[in-house]
Amino acid sequence: MLIDEPCDGLWNMAVDEALLRVASGKRCGITVRLYRWKHRTVSLGYFSVPDEMFVERCFKTGVDVVRRISGGGAVLHDDEVTYSIIVPRDAIKVSSVLDAYKQLADGVIRALHRLGVDAHFRFERACGDELRRPMANQFCYSACSPVDIVVMGSLKLVGNAQARFKGSILQHGSLPLSWDRKTIESLFGDTASNGCFVSLEDVLTVRPSYEEVIESLQAGFEEALMQPVCVGKLSDEERELASKIAMRKSAVWRQAKASAIDGSD
Amino acid sequence: MRFPEELLYSPTHEWVKVEGNMVTIGITDFAQREMGELTYVELPDVGEYVDAGQPFCVIESIKASEEICSPVSGTVVKVNESLLDNPEIVNKDPYGDGWLIVLEMSSPDELKGLLSAQAYVEMLKKEGRI
Numbered sequence: 001m002l003i004d005e006p007c008d009g010l011w012n013m014a015v016d017e018a019l020l021r022v023a024s025g026k027r028c029g030i031t032v033r034l035y036r037w038k039h040r041t042v043s044l045g046y047f048s049v050p051d052e053m054f055v056e057r058c059f060k061t062g063v064d065v066v067r068r069i070s071g072g073g074a075v076l077h078d079d080e081v082t083y084s085i086i087v088p089r090d091a092i093k094v095s096s097v098l099d100a101y102k103q104l105a106d107g108v109i110r111a112l113h114r115l116g117v118d119a120h121f122r123f124e125r126a127c128g129d130e131l132r133r134p135m136a137n138q139f140c141y142s143a144c145s146p147v148d149i150v151v152m153g154s155l156k157l158v159g160n161a162q163a164r165f166k167g168s169i170l171q172h173g174s175l176p177l178s179w180d181r182k183t184i185e186s187l188f189g190d191t192a193s194n195g196c197f198v199s200l201e202d203v204l205t206v207r208p209s210y211e212e213v214i215e216s217l218q219a220g221f222e223e224a225l226m227q228p229v230c231v232g233k234l235s236d237e238e239r240e241l242a243s244k245i246a247m248r249k250s251a252v253w254r255q256a257k258a259s260a261i262d263g264s265d
Numbered sequence: 266m267r268f269p270e271e272l273l274y275s276p277t278h279e280w281v282k283v284e285g286n287m288v289t290i291g292i293t294d295f296a297q298r299e300m301g302e303l304t305y306v307e308l309p310d311v312g313e314y315v316d317a318g319q320p321f322c323v324i325e326s327i328k329a330s331e332e333i334c335s336p337v338s339g340t341v342v343k344v345n346e347s348l349l350d351n352p353e354i355v356n357k358d359p360y361g362d363g364w365l366i367v368l369e370m371s372s373p374d375e376l377k378g379l380l381s382a383q384a385y386v387e388m389l390k391k392e393g394r395i
Contacts, residue, residue, distance in 0.1 A: 046323065046330040047305040071305075072328035093393055097301050097329045145328055162329035165320070166277055 002033040009041035009066035014246035023088040024168040031086040045072035072161035073140035080176040089167030101147040104171040111220025139188040141197040156197040274385035275336035291364045303352035308344040337375040339368035
């Protein structure tokens with residue numbers, strides 16, 4: 001398990017991509033990475049195409065924008081713990097994408113139970129139209145997906161997405177401690193804060209501390225994996241590859257930011 | 266699940282149809298079932314060179330993106346543009362209308378490293394996937 005200090009979006013995404021690529025060439029164990037964000041950041045899913053005004057709005061209000069290698073829509077990372085679970089090829093047997101989501105996030109569900117939150121996957125108790133609601137405003141949390149972790153009936157607490165490479169799987173998810181709904185509305189529009197999603201603070205009526213959430217996740221994954229979790233560091237190979245990925249992407253990111261803020265190309 | 270005899274298969278679940286120096290590439294019935302209904306497909310440009318074992322295409326289903334790797338090296342001569350608007354064709358007809366690209370091979374010897382239908386099925390059985 002890797003428990004990282006808050007970092008910028010570019011580095012956070014580069015580390016996840018490096019972990020997946022290194023895992024794809026090896027027979028090794030499962031890695032769980034828990035991390036936070038130095039600045040408010042919107043991460044876009046691999047295929048999400050935001051309009052220019054949205055990106056401009058983000059940069060002008062001091063919100064960074066990065067792209068994930070996983071699928072799904074745009075996520076605002078603010079007061080939350082983000083997790084990535086990296087599973088090398090053959091480390092677990094899965095029969096479908098849904099099965100993989102369920103198996104990999106079992107530790108998260110167990111952690112939520114430890115925090116006193118009765119949570120489950122949407123697809124386990126819903127069917128038909130209840131399983132999906134399209135994104136009207138690009139904001140991942142205002143849409144429904146079968147792989148959401150939901151509470152109190154159908155309120156979305158955790159969004160999940162995956163990236164797969166040569167049989168290895170990376171599963172992303174974010175667990176919000178609290179939501180700043182004004183920022184969500186200013187970035188994604190008035191309809192984004194539609195009451196269909198909640199934070200831990202909303203569910204528990206008091207905001208848990210980062211430490212509490214991280215401790216619960218650690219215990220939840222130990223229970224799910226049925227073995228003690230060792231907290232470690234990035235290997236040299238993973239760190240080197242993450243640096244290369246971050247360097248390659250930072251040029252593109254700087255140009256997009258300059259263009260959005262100054263109108264320069 | 267179908268695994269046509271006349272095709273070759275890679276351990277990462279792509280199929281290859283050989284016609285002279287050209288190969289058509291797609292994903293297997295097993296791969297499309299495992300992914301579920303595709304929502305996006307991103308294809309390479311015609312003229313792009315692809316190395317064996319390297320990704321040439323990205324697909325997405327249920328918020329899961331997957332890089333598809335080329336079983337052989339070569340230059341992309343044709344891409345299946347109908348998938349851009351209708352990615353679900355891959356699910357409906359993975360070995361027919363759901364093909365991804367056509368490559369002109371640069372190293373036909375690489376075909377020797379691929380699996381027959383029988384060997385591919387055996388691999389899936391051994392891994393407990395079917």
